[in-house]
Amino acid sequence: MRSPVREIFVSVQGEGPYAGYRQIFVRFPKCNLECLYCDTPKEWDMSNKCMIQITPGVNEFKEFDNPLSNDQVLEIIKYYNKIHSVSLTGGEPLLYARFIKELKYSRYPLYLESNMTLPEGAKEIKDIIKYVAGDFKLKTHCDFKGQYEKVFNDTARSFSILRKSSFRDCFCKMIITKDDEKENMLHALDQIKGCLSTLILQPVTPAEKISEPVPVKKVMEFQEAAMDVIEDVRVIPQTHKMWGCL
Numbered sequence: 001m002r003s004p005v006r007e008i009f010v011s012v013q014g015e016g017p018y019a020g021y022r023q024i025f026v027r028f029p030k031c032n033l034e035c036l037y038c039d040t041p042k043e044w045d046m047s048n049k050c051m052i053q054i055t056p057g058v059n060e061f062k063e064f065d066n067p068l069s070n071d072q073v074l075e076i077i078k079y080y081n082k083i084h085s086v087s088l089t090g091g092e093p094l095l096y097a098r099f100i101k102e103l104k105y106s107r108y109p110l111y112l113e114s115n116m117t118l119p120e121g122a123k124e125i126k127d128i129i130k131y132v133a134g135d136f137k138l139k140t141h142c143d144f145k146g147q148y149e150k151v152f153n154d155t156a157r158s159f160s161i162l163r164k165s166s167f168r169d170c171f172c173k174m175i176i177t178k179d180d181e182k183e184n185m186l187h188a189l190d191q192i193k194g195c196l197s198t199l200i201l202q203p204v205t206p207a208e209k210i211s212e213p214v215p216v217k218k219v220m221e222f223q224e225a226a227m228d229v230i231e232d233v234r235v236i237p238q239t240h241k242m243w244g245c246l
């Protein structure tokens with residue numbers, strides 16, 4: 001089986017409770033959403049090469065033709081050592097759930113970074129994912145084209161499929177912008193509270209389409225309210241952007 005892959009590199013996880021761990025990142029292209037704060041370039045087609053990092057921490061890459069086979073991906077990632085886990089990221093990796101399942105990779109645990117809006121993909125790989133870093137998008141994050149209720153329900157379903165268990169950790173990362181309302185955050189949290197170990201509130205990193213940061217007071221109020229629903233609620237911004245890490 002083959003899949004397009006945007007890049008493969010080693011870096012340090014910059015978000016959530018596993019921030020600081022050394023990971024292999026397998027970044028898939030394309031996403032089914034268009035969040036206002038997205039920092040992944042949208043344009044991509046099969047003529048784009050897959051960029052493979054040669055030395056961790058150094059911006060030197062080898063180019064591979066897309067799409068890559070399972071064997072090519074396995075061959076590439078076996079050269080990286082002392083790794084906590086393999087982050088499947090994007091774009092949206094659940095668009096490639098079948099390919100991920102067919103990888104049959106077992107050396108390091110798999111860590112899924114997903115927008116959680118594709119429950120069928122979640123079902124496909126639920127038995128092989130050890131860490132789930134799942135987003136819950138609030139209604140101001142994207143133009144959902146009148147489909148937010150479906151996105152909301154699909155997200156809740158994906159969390160239920162990939163919920164924490166004796167085998168798997170599952171946490172939710174909610175980005176908070178200045179336009180978000182506490183009630184919307186609590187409504188989302190209510191659907192998934194039994195699936196999570198931790199809720200991460202991530203203050204939005206200002207980007208092209210969202211230039212204003214969220215006030216600290218607002219984030220603290222969100223945290224206080226969320227702690228009535230789930231015990232472990234942490235505020236963690238994107239740490240990799242602080243030190244120029246990939």
Ligand code: SF4
Nearest residue numbers: 031033035038091115
């Ligand atoms: S879900 Fe992630 S990759 Fe997709 S548009 Fe939103 S921020 Fe970008």
